[in-house]
Each structure stands twice: as C-alpha cells, then as structure tokens.
Amino acid sequence: MIETAFSSVLGGLGVMAVDPIAPRTQMGMSLGWHIILACLGVGLPALVVFLEWRGYRTGDANYRLLARRWARALGVLFAVGAVSGTILSFEMGLLWSGMMENFGAVIGLPFAIEGFAFFIEAIFLGIYLYGWDRLPPRVHLLTGIPIVVSGVLSAFFVVSANAWMNSPTGFTIVDGRLVGVDPWAAMFNPATWPEGIHMILAAIMVSSFVAASVYGVAILRGKRDRYHQLGLMVPLALGAITAPIQIVVGDWAARFVAENQPTKLAAMEGLFHSMRGAPLSLGGIYFDDSLHGALELPAGLSLLVSFDPNGYVRGLEAVPAADRPLVNVVHPAFDFMVAVGFGLLALGAWFAISWWRRRSLPQTRLFLIAVSISGVAATAAMEAGWIVTEVGRQPWIVYNVMRVSEAVNPAPGIDLGLPVLALVYVVLTVATVYVLLRLVRSSPVPTAPQELDSAAPPVV
Incomplete structure (x- = not known):
C-alpha cells in the first residue's frame, strides 16, 4: 500500500525511472573505499588510548611508543577519510x-548529528x-x-541513516503526500540497533586484525622484540574478545532480516521456493x-530463523522477478x-587458549601466517557484509517505498563522474x-631502553 501511495507522489513530481548502473557503481566504489578508513577511525583510537594508558600504568615505554606511532x-x-567522506556527502x-x-x-x-561528531573528533585529534x-x-x-566516543557516534549515526533505508519509518503518506515527518523515529528505526551495533563491532574487528596483521608480518620477518610482540598481542586480544560478540550480534541482525526483509534472506540463502524445513545452503551457484x-544442512535455515526445524521460510518466488536481488552476488x-x-x-x-596455558603467543609459523592475513580477511568480510546489505535490498533504495531507478538523478552526463572518481x-x-610508509621509515623503532624512554612521554 505504501508503495502504491508513494508512486503517486513520484508521478506528481515528475520523477522518472533512470538506468542506475553507473551511479550505483560510483556510489559502491566510494562507500567501499571510504568504509575501510571509517572502520579504522572507529577502532584505532580506542587501541591508541589503551596503549598510552597501559604505558603510563606499567612504565613500559614500548606501549607509549606504539601509541605515538599509531x-x-x-x-x-x-x-x-575526511576527503572521501566529503565526496560521499556530495554524491548523496x-x-x-x-x-x-x-x-x-x-x-x-543523523547526517547533521554526525557532522557535529566529526568536528569534535577532528578538534580533539588535533589536540591529541x-x-x-x-x-x-x-x-x-x-x-x-x-576521539574514541565521537568516532563511535559518527559511525552509529551514519549507519542509522542506512538502516532507515532498510526499515523506513518516521513518515506517513496521506492523499499521496508525505506528512507526519518524525526525524527521531526515522533515525531510531527498527533496523538501527542491530545494524548499528553489527557495524561498530565490525569496525573494531577490522581495526584490531589489520593492526595485528602488520606486526604478524614483521615478526615473520624476524622482528621478535617486545615492541613487535605487543604490537601484535594488544590488537589481537581486542579482536579475540570482539569476534564471539559479533557472531551473536550477527545472528540477531540475520533474524531481523528474516522478519523484515524476507526477500533479502532468500537471496542470502539462494532459496527460491517458500517452504517449511528450509535447508541452510553453503556455497553453490x-x-x-x-x-x-x-552443501545443504537439512532444516538448518528454518532452525536458525525460528528455532523450529519445521519453520516456514519465504522464498524468492513470493515476489515478482523484477523485485528480486542478484542472488549470485548476495549469496556468495x-x-x-x-x-x-x-x-x-x-x-x-x-590465541586465547595459548595465553591461558602459557601466558604467551603461539610460537608456530602457521599462527603468524594466519594473523598476517587476518587483516585483509577481516576487511574483505566487512566489505562483503555491506554488499549483502546494499545489493540484497535491490531494486529498492528505500525498501518497498522507492526504487533505485526512481531515486537517481536524471540529469544527462551523470555517469561521467565514474572514471574521474576512479582516478x-x-x-x-x-x-x-606512500605517506604511511614514509612515517614508518622516518621513525625506526628504537632498540635500546634509553632510546625507548626518549621516544615516548614521561611516565606519570
């Protein structure tokens, strides 16, 4: 009903459907690039502050040197990130x-509040x-x-806007007109909490495993001093703590999708026929x-969605072909x-078992290799999660209200921005x-205790 009502609004405004492939590609490229920096902006400040605090608490200059370099x-x-974020704001x-x-x-x-959070973060980062x-x-x-607080809030408010696109609330349509606008209800829509918490935990995981992977590579190259051991151990510990929490929150987010966006869930699992006892499918084309x-686990999807092996799951057949997302993108x-x-x-x-048993990192080369690739893997998984969120909502930009083709700017030449932005x-x-490598090379890690002490602030 809301789709029919809003269609009259679009028609009255003269909005026409436009091929959205180039704008979608451009926006996807911008988001995919910026989100990596956004994740590091959420998780890295917490690691830096913890390292500085730990250095003051223990008197170990290695912690403070890590904090300063990070x-x-x-x-x-x-x-x-400020540059890529500005590009995104113009693209909207x-x-x-x-x-x-x-x-x-x-x-x-939420965009206005995020702007305040951004400026607070910028001001205090400059002071810091x-x-x-x-x-x-x-x-x-x-x-x-x-810096830590504003980074988390900034991510939360931006994600709440995206969550609204998945669960639009805060407005009503009367006689084909948009009325009763409630921005607070829109910002705190039903998808805000599962999607927002899931994203913030993902950002912490990406930051943790990316930082740990840098030092994993260094240790593989023979740098086994305490500085590099701590550089691996501290972020890896945060990642190890966050991972099981993220699994639980991810399950919560998936259940929300099952209840509110069943077509997206069907695409995630490649399920065409609605059925009871739906299998959980791994892989496949x-x-x-x-x-x-x-690989199908009998009744696994029904069990996960409804805690009932005979639970009913709606398939892709329940909606017209034009309303189905690209399964071979969403499912893999x-x-x-x-x-x-x-x-x-x-x-x-x-890592946790080794620390519990021996109070040390696992000493095997396999472990260090796994840590070294964990940063890239975590980043790729986060990108894949956004693909599921965005492509799984297609063809809607506002779920069941406005199609992407109706939202895109119909002005000629809009697709010319794609190659320019790629460059x-x-x-x-x-x-x-280049700049990050120059930072590393211009400030080599001190080796002598007196050099460490001179490289970090004095102990409180």
Whole structure:
C-alpha cells in the first residue's frame, strides 16, 4: 500500500525511472573505499588510548611508543577519510536527488548529528597529536577519550541513516503526500540497533586484525622484540574478545532480516521456493531458479530463523522477478562473510587458549601466517557484509517505498563522474600508502631502553 501511495507522489513530481548502473557503481566504489578508513577511525583510537594508558600504568615505554606511532598513522587516515567522506556527502545529493528531494527532511537529522561528531573528533585529534610532550600526561590521555566516543557516534549515526533505508519509518503518506515527518523515529528505526551495533563491532574487528596483521608480518620477518610482540598481542586480544560478540550480534541482525526483509534472506540463502524445513545452503551457484552445487544442512535455515526445524521460510518466488536481488552476488558474499567471521573466531580462540596455558603467543609459523592475513580477511568480510546489505535490498533504495531507478538523478552526463572518481581514488590510495610508509621509515623503532624512554612521554 505504501508503495502504491508513494508512486503517486513520484508521478506528481515528475520523477522518472533512470538506468542506475553507473551511479550505483560510483556510489559502491566510494562507500567501499571510504568504509575501510571509517572502520579504522572507529577502532584505532580506542587501541591508541589503551596503549598510552597501559604505558603510563606499567612504565613500559614500548606501549607509549606504539601509541605515538599509531596516533600519527591515525592522523593521516583521518585526513584522507575526511576527503572521501566529503565526496560521499556530495554524491548523496548529486547522484540520488530523487531520494534526497523527497526524503531529505526524514533522514537529514543523523547526517547533521554526525557532522557535529566529526568536528569534535577532528578538534580533539588535533589536540591529541599536537599535545604529545606539550600537555601533562594525564591531560593528554584524557584528550583521547573524545576521539574514541565521537568516532563511535559518527559511525552509529551514519549507519542509522542506512538502516532507515532498510526499515523506513518516521513518515506517513496521506492523499499521496508525505506528512507526519518524525526525524527521531526515522533515525531510531527498527533496523538501527542491530545494524548499528553489527557495524561498530565490525569496525573494531577490522581495526584490531589489520593492526595485528602488520606486526604478524614483521615478526615473520624476524622482528621478535617486545615492541613487535605487543604490537601484535594488544590488537589481537581486542579482536579475540570482539569476534564471539559479533557472531551473536550477527545472528540477531540475520533474524531481523528474516522478519523484515524476507526477500533479502532468500537471496542470502539462494532459496527460491517458500517452504517449511528450509535447508541452510553453503556455497553453490544460482541459476534456473535453483541453487546448484551447494552443501545443504537439512532444516538448518528454518532452525536458525525460528528455532523450529519445521519453520516456514519465504522464498524468492513470493515476489515478482523484477523485485528480486542478484542472488549470485548476495549469496556468495554472505557465505564469505560468515566463513571469515568464524575463521577469525577460531584465530582468537587459538590465541586465547595459548595465553591461558602459557601466558604467551603461539610460537608456530602457521599462527603468524594466519594473523598476517587476518587483516585483509577481516576487511574483505566487512566489505562483503555491506554488499549483502546494499545489493540484497535491490531494486529498492528505500525498501518497498522507492526504487533505485526512481531515486537517481536524471540529469544527462551523470555517469561521467565514474572514471574521474576512479582516478581520484587511485591517487588517494597511492598517496596514503606512500605517506604511511614514509612515517614508518622516518621513525625506526628504537632498540635500546634509553632510546625507548626518549621516544615516548614521561611516565606519570
């Protein structure tokens, strides 16, 4: 009913359907690039503040040196992330004018609040970076806390806007007109909490495993001093703690999808026919309205969704073909995300068991190799999760209300931005990697105790 009502609004405004392939590709590229920096902006500040606090608490200069070096990297990543975030803000209005014109008043609030969080983070990050050796140690440590809080809030508010696109609330349609706009209800829509918490935990996991993987590679190359051991151990411990929590939250998010977006769930599992006792499918290729070559666990999907092996699950057949997402994109992305999640859970368990038994890292080369690839794996899994979220909602930009083709800007030449933006991101990537490498090479790790002490702030 809401779709029919809103169609009259679109018709009255003269909104026409446009081929959205180029704008979707451009937006997907921008989001896929920016989200990596956004994740590091959420998780890395917490690690930096913890390392600094631990260094003051124990008197170990290795902790403080790690904090100082990671803070410099954070400054670079934040600056580049501000550029890509600005690009995204322009793209929202430029590429999706149909959505912003009609729903800007509904979803504008979280973007406005996120702007305040961003500026608070920028201000305190500047103070934190400039304040090394200039502020009293305790004061300097306290200036890092707003960076952590504002980074998490910034991610939450942005994700709440995306959650609204999956579960649109905060407005009503009367006589073909949008009325009763409630921005707070839109921001705290039913999808906000499962999607928001799932994303924040994913950001912490990405930051943790990326940081640990850098030191895993270094240790594989023979750098086995305490500095590198701590550089691996601290973020890996955070990742090991976060992984099992994320598995539980992921299950919560999947149940929300099953209840509110059953077509997306059917695409995630490649399920065409609605049925009771639906199997859980791993792998396989979807064609001819069926999933071929998959490993099926009988009644597994029904059991996970409803705690009942005979539970009813709606398949893709329940909606017209034009309303179905691309199964061969959504299904493998979902399988990959889940597989990597359990792999990281196993890696964290391996570390935890070794620490519990011997108070040390596992000493095998296999463990270090697993840690070294965990950062790339965690990042790829996070990207796969966003593919599931966004492609699984297709063809809707606002679920069951507005199609992507109705939201895209119909202006001619809108697709010319794609190659230009691709070049911009190539330049940004090369520049970011170059600057980070220069930071590493310009400040080699001290080896003597007196060098460590001079490289870090004094102990409180």
